[in-house]
Amino acid sequence: MRLRINIVISVLALLPIIWGVRFTVAQERKRVPEFLQNKYRDLNRTFFRNSLPSAIVEWADLTDADNMGQTMQQGDGTFLIQVDRTSNTRNEDLQDTMEHEACHVATWGQEEDPHGPLFQDCMAGIQADKP
Numbered sequence: 001m002r003l004r005i006n007i008v009i010s011v012l013a014l015l016p017i018i019w020g021v022r023f024t025v026a027q028e029r030k031r032v033p034e035f036l037q038n039k040y041r042d043l044n045r046t047f048f049r050n051s052l053p054s055a056i057v058e059w060a061d062l063t064d065a066d067n068m069g070q071t072m073q074q075g076d077g078t079f080l081i082q083v084d085r086t087s088n089t090r091n092e093d094l095q096d097t098m099e100h101e102a103c104h105v106a107t108w109g110q111e112e113d114p115h116g117p118l119f120q121d122c123m124a125g126i127q128a129d130k131p
Contacts, residue, residue: 033058036083039094043102047126052105055079057098061086069097071104079105099126 036057044052055071060082062070068087072080081101088094103122104114111118 036081036098039098040081040102043098047099047129048102048106052102053077053079055081055105057081057083057101059083059085063087068093069101071101071108073108079108081105099123102126 036059040052040055040057044050056078058080060070062068062082062084063086067084069081069083072082074080081098083094083097083101088097100123103119103126106122107114107116107118113119
């Protein structure tokens with residue numbers, strides 16, 4: 001009986017360690033540059049039927065700007081999407097941020113208000129297409 005209790009205690013002690021390792025591996029997978037690029041490509045394929053231009057997508061520290069993400073068009077016409085690392089820790093937050101920024105790319109320069117009706121329609125369209 002005592003041996004069983006020791007085994008149960010040992011297994012219970014290992015569970016947080018195993019969970020921590022799995023969490024760390026998942027977080028590290030997000031650090032590679034290809035992770036965000038692939039997110040953008042998947043969104044482009046799934047919701048925009050590959051109609052968006054290519055964009056550079058990178059992690060950034062946007063704490064001072066108080067943004068979860070931001071999109072800019074560079075001098076050569078290409079887009080740069082920056083995603084705040086500290087405020088996009090949950091997969092759901094990151095997905096929402098990437099969808100938001102992809103809609104900025106899709107509606108860039110088409111209306112004065114960057115969050116105007118075209119942008120809102122884009123966001124609503126993504127939500128409607130979600131399974």
